[in-house]
Amino acid sequence: MTNPITNIDTVLASFQERWSPRILTQVNDYDVRLAKVEGSFVWHAHPDTDELFIVLEGRLDIHLRESGEETTVHLAQHDVFVVPRGIEHCPESAGGATVMLLEPTGTLSTGDYDGAIPAHIDSTTGVEV
Numbered sequence: 776m777t778n779p780i781t782n783i784d785t786v787l788a789s790f791q792e793r794w795s796p797r798i799l800t801q802v803n804d805y806d807v808r809l810a811k812v813e814g815s816f817v818w819h820a821h822p823d824t825d826e827l828f829i830v831l832e833g834r835l836d837i838h839l840r841e842s843g844e845e846t847t848v849h850l851a852q853h854d855v856f857v858v859p860r861g862i863e864h865c866p867e868s869a870g871g872a873t874v875m876l877l878e879p880t881g882t883l884s885t886g887d888y889d890g891a892i893p894a895h896i897d898s899t900t901g902v903e904v
């Protein structure tokens with residue numbers, strides 16, 4: 776047994792950047808990531824994977840676009856939601872939120888988005904802690 780213990784509170788206290796997920800740990804071929812979010816992300820999809828969101832604190836809206844139809848899911852603390860693979864989505868949090876994410880290691884946070892990356896967003900496969 777060589778895996779280190781990691782701690783959610785310690786990792787959350789170690790950074791302030793928004794939209795810059797930290798890799799809390801890995802399980803099989805997946806990252807468990809922690810992100811602080813505020814404001815709006817960019818529209819994107821992950822063609823090869825679902826993406827799991829667990830809201831630890833605050834409120835997170837996820838706008839979804841499918842077959843030209845736009846809907847929004849409103850997530851509150853401890854809500855759990857999976858964006859299916861290939862579905863365009865744009866997370867947004869007016870008041871700020873802390874989110875746990877589960878997705879395959881190497882998954883780019885901005886997915887297939889190919890525009891200019893706004894300054895308040897980190898386009899990353901997750902930052903090591």
Ligand code: NI
Binds near residue numbers: 820821826864884
């Ligand atoms: Ni995504």
